[in-house]
Amino acid sequence: MSNFDSLSASEKYSHLNETVMNMLNKPGWGWWAIFAVDMMFLAFGIYCFIYQIYTGLGVAGYSHPVLWGVYITNFVFWVGIAHSGTLISAVLFLFRARFRMSIYRIAEAMTVFAVATAGLFPIIHLGRPWNFYWLLPYPNQRGLWVNFDSPLLWDVFAVSTYATISSVFFFIGMIPDIAAIRDTVVGKAKKVFYSVASLGWKGSSWEWGHYTRAYFYFACFATPLVISVHSVVSWDFAMANTPGWHTTIFPPYFVAGAIFSGLAMVITLCIPLRYIFKLEDYITMDNFDGMSKMIILTSSIVFYAYLIEFFIAWYSGNKYEYDQFIYRAVGDYALFYWIMMFCNGIVPHLLWFKKIRQNLMILFIITLLINIGMWFERFNIIVISLSKEFEPGSWGLYKPSWVEIGITVGSFAWFFMFFLIFVRTLPALSIAEIKEILPVPKKNGGSSHE
Amino acid sequence: MNKEKQKNNTGTLNRRDFLKALSAIGGAAVISSGCTPEPLDKLVSYAVPPDNVIPGIANYYTSVIPNSPVGTPVVVRVREGRAIKVEGNTNDPITSGSTSAEDQATLQTLYDPDRIKQPLFRNNRENLTAITYVAATDILVENIKDSSKKGYIISNNTTGCCDDLLNSLAEKINAKRIKYEPLSYENIKYANQISYGENKLPTYHIEKADYLLNFGADFLETWLSSSEYSKRFTEMHAFDGKTRGTFVHIDPKLTLTGSMADEWVPISPYKNLYLVLGIINYIKLNKLNVNPIPNVFPNLYMYSISETSRLTGVPEETIIKIAKDFTSSKSSIAIGGGYASSASNDYKTIVAINLLNEITGNGDKIDFDNTLKLSDASKFSEIKSFIQDAKSGNVDFVLVYNCNPVYNVPKSFGFEKAFKKINHRVSTSMLSDETTELCDLIIPDLHSFEKWGDYEGKTGNRYIMQPVMKPLYDGVSVEQTLINVINRIVVDDSNKIDSDFYNYLRNKWMEYSSEVENFENFWNKIVKDGGIFNKNESYSIASFNSDLSLGSNIESETKSSNDALSLYITPSYKFYDGRSSNNSWLQELPDLLTTAVWDSWVEINSNLAKKLNIKEGDYLEISANGRKIITQAYLTPAISPETLSISMGQGHTSMGRYAKDRGVNPIDLISDSIDSKTGGLDVSTKVKIKKTGDWEKLVKVQHSFSQENRDIVQTIPMSKLLSKDDHHHDHHGGHKEYDMYREYDYFVHKWGMTIDLDKCTGCGACVVACYAENNIPVVGKEQVGNGRYMSWLTLERFQDEIKDESTGITRIDTRILPQMCQHCENAPCEPVCPVFATYHNPEGINLMVYSRCVGTRYCSNNCSYKVRRFNWFTYAAPEPLNLQLNPDVTVRSKGVMEKCNFCFHKIGIAKDKAKDEKRKMTNDEIATITACQTACGCGAIEFGDLNDPESKVTKLSHDKRAYSLLGELNTRPSVKYLKKIEKDNAKA
Amino acid sequence: MSKSNQNILGIYTYVDVLVDAIKKLRAEGFENLRVFSPVPNHEIEDALDTGKEPSKIKYFTFCGAILGALVGVCFTVLTSIDWPIVTSAKPIVSIPPYMIIIFECMILIGGLSTFLGLIINSRLRKDTSPELYDERFSDNKFGILVNCNPDDLEKIENILRDFGTDEVQVNGVLKVEAKEEEIKEEAKEEEIKEEAKVEEVKEEEVKEEAKVEEVKEEEANPDITEVKND
Known part of the structure; x- marks a missing residue:
């Protein structure tokens, strides 16, 4: 750190480029070992999926009336994870939050990969996954169209739009950095790859001019998109009349929850990454501090939503709603409910203490717990609500099967596969943007920021 | 669903099946030509279909399902030569077009994958091997030829031509016939014998009553003729705009029938008699009777309200209320006596019930002119004497038709052991059930939809059994087999009967025809209608034998010891006595009151279970008479705490893939005592229970049985219904409904x-x-x-x-x-x-x-x-x-x-x-x-x-x-x- | 070629001198400037006065968004009319749920057209030929590229040098000039050496770490040095 501080502004620029290039080195055995383990889990997940297609969805643990379970939980979980990336890159960009600069690339990558993971689940959960394309509106000889009234179709549009826009956003942000890699990378194939990917970026002033404008518009678009996507996901539930789903609080509550879980996941990923690649000079404690504070904020929103749901269930006088929430707290799935309450409502408030915010080990554990808690939040909303609806005669319980667990594990492997490839091939730190917060090299008058 | 089934998924009708179906179409064409076993050489789809078949359009044929003891006349929907659906025959006044679950599921018996496809023979105690029909009849004739040896023909309660032929064969070979029905109500018959001089199962005209007092008869499930009584009951109990009958059900267990009652009165098991006597005594003391009270029960005075209450566990005020309501109602009737309440001496209960009806002037609803053919069923004592006969090695030959005594005669009688001692054992069952399995020669019968025949469930109601499709497997009906056999053993040509059963049947029905010269018209009409129906239910009122005295020999029942519970075996409304168990639809039909499927369970009072620390799904060992069965517990408040209840019908060790090794057969626990007077089985058994320590989830369709105050199934009090206030639509509460969209127009x-x-x-x-x-x-x-x-x-x-x-x-x-x-x-x-x-x-x-x-x-x-x-x-x-x-x-x-x-x-x-x-x-x-x-x-x-x-x-x-x-x-x-x-x- | 316009490129380390050079060049009337930088910089933008000609990307964005919304409207309404199926007794064309689809289409097509606008407007891939670009521009160097009449070449070179350029390239060829050039080169050599030293120290650090891990990691190190020396 002190070493880095003693460098001149121009040297700091170079140091940054070197740091990023270092990450793209030929991976060592450690990386390969992790990658191999990851591939094993992924292969098991794929096996489970093939088995499920071949035998029928009955191999999952679904039990009438709980016809959505772990798959939809995973879908909402991963979509939620996907949210903080664009939040950090777009919303915080618009708010000019400086702590976003060094982590936003990781967050964006996480977004893109999480959407890629989330997108699998609506297909995996279908009874006839080979017909998934029937959900897409395309002209076909059968003359059929899709039902635009269905929240699931909104999902199709929202998630695919989100996937496209966040990928493009991710890519646009990387153009100058890929150009930087192109300029230093050795090896013909790599050179060609990065040249093509950089789209011939030169860093000339008008390129920068258009680039910053485009980036700004993108941020303007991505911001409402972030809000809309998780609102749409929440409408999958809120549009249904199921007690426990049918509430107006869902969109803000889901968006806050998504940001909450996404931030936690970013921290979970950044801490080991920072340690392994020695990025202490760039991903500083200030970054973690800023994100921790946002976690406190979003956790408070989510926790408030948990409590207000109870209040509304009581205050509305709706018996079904009331019974549903009592059931959540004391029923068959109460353990999961209290895991959620503890991990999402109580644990994050440890971050009020600066000492805890500054201790990366504790922070890492807290964010892991938040991730677990947020997974259970979705599980609780989906499974508990469905298991006890209006008609007592139809009540039933759901227990995930090994196939569902296998596919869930496989989905994590799928996500980490992308992430592992990403850190070795693309700039995990935003070179251009970090340079913006580094001192500008000046001959006279020393260095100044901008 | 097991894995094998998943693998064999074909899902849709494939080409082979289609061709098979088409080949079966030929069957429809030869419907009237009887059943000749012509082998099929070619599978060719027809270019020109038979006249009466239009592909895609269903044909309807009348027939009858002789499964339940009264038989159900039905109309079978046939598509391209395949029976696909059973509907009730509306011409029949008894069922008036209704069918039971068992009737509906008969198609699964028709297409049972475990049906025996051809005659089987076991030579020298080896495995059964397939033989030709001709060879099988040869062996059968060989077995029975020597009429000097003792033979038995055990069948269910057959009627019509089939019964005649069985009798005829029995006569020819000097065999004894037993019409074995596990549910044959000996106590009712005997009680009617002594109280009315009629050894019959009468028709109780409950539809004429407005107060029905029922002592444990499950008339909506299996009692006598459930489809008939469902209809009569509905007539009595349904709201007609002004009034509605009252139904009080007295039973240790809240059965399906009891669940329809306005009031269920739990009573200690096998104590019905005391309650009836208590009621009669109360009527006597309060002079509520219409007719004089004959001194049938000399010690009636003993049954004061308090004593009755002590004996039966029924609260005093309930007894008084029943007595008052029964006498004050315009028209009442008391009925009683199902399998589940057939203890030794229970005939006295029926006598007492008859007496109760008599003294209150309600005996006019008991009809001995229209009786069930089930009345002809043999007493259980005849089975017992058969067992003794067979045990002593005197029996050389037995032919079993349509019954399964190895399964449903209590094990304590040693039926199986005795049966095995018989030299020649022949079965004509379609399924390899427990009894058939022990037979050496099996000539499978056809399903009633594949053969001609007739059936008379009730006096005057004769149904025609018409083949609606060609037999699935080339077979011969048991009736035809009987004819073939009889004609071969009869030496004298003049004694021979018509060699074709179809002609035999027609000749027989000529007796019923009013217009002999125009028989063809008559025949066509009855085949179309499904039979001859007795729509006029007139009857003369039987007179009660006022000289009857049962003496003072009513035992003062000692209180049951604490560790023993009464076993209450209920016949199954799905499987009856177990004859329909190899039927996947019925196996999967949830039991109404527990919603359990595919298995047995023992119903136990939830308070008692709590005391014994028993949870739902715990495996309990239930033992009596040196035998034990192990099954899962089902906890319910709807059973008396002195009682355990298990349903009949499961616990088959054979019979087919759906029935085999599934659940337990509670009949196994019954002792070998027989009521000396009625000749009926005493089913009251004291059992002990023990937890085995094993637990498994009891497989039920429904998990939560409470409405949770949600008003799902709403009720309306009678008073509100009768009030003139016309403001209905409660839930709309008078406020105007607003909707975002205009109402859809269904034009x-x-x-x-x-x-x-x-x-x-x-x-x-x-x-x-x-x-x-x-x-x-x-x-x-x-x-x-x-x-x-x-x-x-x-x-x-x-x-x-x-x-x-x-x-x-x-x-x-x-x-x-x-x-x-x-x-x-x-x-x-x-x-x-x-x-x-x-x-x-x-x-x-x-x-x-x-x-x-x-x-x-x-x-x-x-x-x-x-x-x-x-x-x-x-x-x-x-x-x-x-x-x-x-x-x-x-x-x-x-x-x-x-x-x-x-x-x-x-x-x-x-x-x-x-x-x-x-x-x-x-x-x-x-x-x-x-x-x-x-x-x-x-x-x-x-x-x-x-x-x-x-x-x-x-x-x-x-x-x-x-x-x-x-x-x-x-x-x-x-x-x-x-x-x-x-x-x-x-x-x- | 000699008669056509010439390209002269000055490479800078410091932004302030670069900005001064830009201002001087513009004052001298050389408006055909192109400035390279590894990072967007307001001072450079101000010096070039780019604000007077705002980016056209906004039109792309705007039109894309409008087009997207229209596509969304057509999509939902027309397909519903084409296949009119009643669900839940609701109208065939029900606007509230369609708003979501319209919104998403707007964002999608708006976003993609912004990207398109970026590519078209900034003339990526088409613009500067590789020899007029220096790879250090993505690292820590800045550059001014002046497209000028061959006659003005010397004048511009002087301005660049006056404002302390690190080096000057004409049409991609390094142009060395007299003393200043020597001094510069010496300084540059020193710089390189210093860099090398820093790298050596760094390499050692890396190696030590690698020892703790495994030999394989060491094999990766030559790559690093290669990259650095390039």
Whole structure:
């Protein structure tokens, strides 16, 4: 750190480029070992999926009336994870939050990969996954169209739009950095790859001019998109009349929850990454501090939503709603409910203490717990609500099967596969943007920021 | 569903099956040519179909199902030579077109994959090997030729030609005939013998009463003739706009029948007699009787109210109330005596009941002119003497037809051991059941839909059994076999009978024909109608034998010891005595009161269970008479704490894949005592229970039996119903409804349904009918346990314990809800489907397009009634059960949602027919469209066009009692329920 | 070629001198400037006065968004009319749920057209030929590229040098000039050496770490040095 501080502004620029290039080195055995383990889990997940297609969805643990379970939980979980990336890159960009600069690339990558993971689940959960394309509106000889009234179709549009826009956003942000890699990378194939990917970026002033404008518009678009996507996901539930789903609080509550879980996941990923690649000079404690504070904020929103749901269930006088929430707290799935309450409502408030915010080990554990808690939040909303609806005669319980667990594990492997490839091939730190917060090299008058 | 089945998924009708079906079409063409075993050499589809078959159009043939002891006349729907659906025969005054679940499921017996396909023979105690029919008859003739040796013919209670032929054979070979029926009501017959001089099972005209007092007769399930009594009961108990009969059920266990009662009075088991005597005594003391009281029970004075209460466990005020109500009602009747209450001496109970009816002037409802043919069944003592005979090695030959004594004679009698001692054992059973398994020669009979025959369930009601399709496997009916055998052993040609059973049958029926010269017309008419029906139920009133005295030999029952409980064996309304157990539809039909499937369970009082630390699903060892059975516990408040109850019908060690090794047979525990007077079995047995320590989830369809104060199944007090206040539509509460969208205009039809919760008895016939009509897959025990029960129509039952604030008495409130897709106008399932796989058709039906469904299952999540079913696997029934599949209905494959569609295909058929005939659909035609409505014996379900102001369904849906399920959700269902009527103190 | 316009490129380390050079060049009337930088910089933008000609990307964005919304409207409304299926007794064309689709289409097509606008407007891939670009521009160097008349070449070179350029390239060829050039080169050599030293120290650090891990990691190190020396 002190070493880095003693460098001149121009040297700091170079140091940054070197740091990023270092990450793209030929991976060592450690990386390969992790990658191999990851591939094993992924292969098991794929096996489970093939088995499920071949035998029928009955191999999952679904039990009438709980016809959505772990798959939809995973879908909402991963979509939620996907949210903080664009939040950090777009919303915080618009708010000019400086702590976003060094982590936003990781967050964006996480977004893109999480959407890629989330997108699998609506297909995996279908009874006839080979017909998934029937959900897409395309002209076909059968003359059929899709039902635009269905929240699931909104999902199709929202998630695919989100996937496209966040990928493009991710890519646009990387153009100058890929150009930087192109300029230093050795090896013909790599050179060609990065040249093509950089789209011939030169860093000339008008390129920068258009680039910053485009980036700004993108941020303007991505911001409402972030809000809309998780609102749409929440409408999958809120549009249904199921007690426990049918509430107006869902969109803000889901968006806050998504940001909450996404931030936690970013921290979970950044801490080991920072340690392994020695990025202490760039991903500083200030970054973690800023994100921790946002976690406190979003956790408070989510926790408030948990409590207000109870209040509304009581205050509305709706018996079904009331019974549903009592059931959540004391029923068959109460353990999961209290895991959620503890991990999402109580644990994050440890971050009020600066000492805890500054201790990366504790922070890492807290964010892991938040991730677990947020997974259970979705599980609780989906499974508990469905298991006890209006008609007592139809009540039933759901227990995930090994196939569902296998596919869930496989989905994590799928996500980490992308992430592992990403850190070795693309700039995990935003070179251009970090340079913006580094001192500008000046001959006279020393260095100044901008 | 096991793995094997999943592997063998074919799902749809493949080419082979299609060809097979076409080959079977030939059967329809040769219907009238009798049953000649001509081998089929070619499988060729016909270029020119037979005259009476139009591919795609169903043919209907009358026939009869002789399964239940009274027989059910039916109309069988046949498509391309395959029987695909059974409907009741409306010509029959007894059933008037209703069928039971067992009748509906008979198709599964017809296409049973475990049917014996050809005659089998076991030489020298080896394995059974297939032989030809000719060889089999040779062996049979060889076995019986020497008439000097002692022989037995054991059959069920056969009637008509079959009975004649069996008698004839018995006579020829000097064999003894036993008509063995496990449920033969010896005590009722004997009691009637001594009280009326009629050794018969009479008709109780309960429809003429307005107060029905029932001592343990499960007349809606198996007692005497359940389809007949369901109808009579409905007539008596249904609300006619002014009044409604009262039904008080006295039973240790709240049975299906009891759950329909206005009041269930739990009583200690086998104590009915004391209660009847207590009531009679009370009537006597208070001089409430109409007729003089003969001194049948000399020690009647002993049964004071307090003594009766002590003996029976029935509260004193209840006894007084019953006595008062029984006498004060305009017309009352008391009935009693089912299998479950057949203890030794229980004939006295029936005598006492007869006496009660007599002294209150209600004996006029007992009809000995129209009696059940079941009266002819042998006493159980005859089986006992057979066993003794066989044990001593005197019996050389036995022929078993249509009964399974090895299974349902209590083990304590040693039937199996005795049976094995017989040299020649012949069975004509279609299935390899426990008895058949022990036989050396098996000549399988045909199903009643494959052969000619006749059946007389009740005096004067003769049904024609007509083959509706060609036999699945080349076989010969037992009647034809009997003729063949008789003709071979008769030496004298003049004694020979007509060698063709069809001619034999016709000749026999000439007796019933009024116009002998024009017999062909008569014959055609009865074959079309299904038989000769006795529509006039006139009868003369039997006189009570006032000199009868049973003496003072009524034992003062000692209180049962604490560690012993009474075993209360209830006949199954699904399997009867176990004869229908190898039937996957029935196995999967949830028991109404427990909703358990595919297994046995023991019902135990929940308070007692708590005391003994027993949970639901605990395996209990129940032992008596040196035998034990192990089964799972089911806890219920609806049983007396002194009683354990197990249903009959399971516990087969053989019989086929669906019955074998499933559950337990409680009959095994019964002791070998026989009532010396009646000759009937004493089924009262004291048992001990012990926890084995094993636990497994009891597989049930429904998990929560409480309504949770949600008012799902609503009731209306009688007083409110009779009040002039015309303000109905409670849930709409008078406020105007606002909707975001304008109402949808159903311009031609708007199909709707009403279900009268007051009429529904929960018999399950509609459920099985729906299975048959709509190709609903059977998923098996494991998958039901996983919550993948597929039935489109479920009978939900709610049982809440309601504590009366004023009296402090808790009563059990059982309510049954037949639930299918409600076809909501504002269906929550429709807009959430991303691919329009479910939508609203212009006639108000919420349709499901299977081929469009991708399986997001959102529709089910959003369904407020949870009536949608998802195909978790491709379920395929083993061959030849696939031949039963209705070709009008798609067979669904895995990953697709399905649900009730108001038998949409049948609406189309009816419309086409009307259009072809250039007319509108008639109301009658519309009313019989849905399978559930047609099967319903108590008329609880009505289907019709809500756009037609004259239709019954429209009128009923505007009835004071009509309500929508979960109406507050504003889903606007097309199915309306009529509230169950709650008896209160209001008088009409 | 000699008669056509010439390209002269000055490479800078410091932004302030670069900005001064830009201002001087513009004052001298050389408006055909192109400035390279590894990072967007307001001072450079101000010096070039780019604000007077705002980016056209906003039109792309705007039109894309409008087009997207229209596509969304057509999509939902027209397909519903084409296949009119009643669900839940609701109108065939029900606007509230369609708003979501319209919104998403707007964002999608708006976003993609912004991207398109970026590519078109900034003339990526088409613009500067590789020899007029220096790879250090993505690292820590800045550059001014002046497209000028061959006659002005010397004048511009002088201005660049006056404002302390690190080096000057004409049409991609390094142009060395007299003393200043020597001094510069010496300084540059020193710089390189210093860099090398820093790298050596760094390498050692890396190696030590690698020892703790495994030999394989060491094999990766030559790559690093290669990259650095390039």
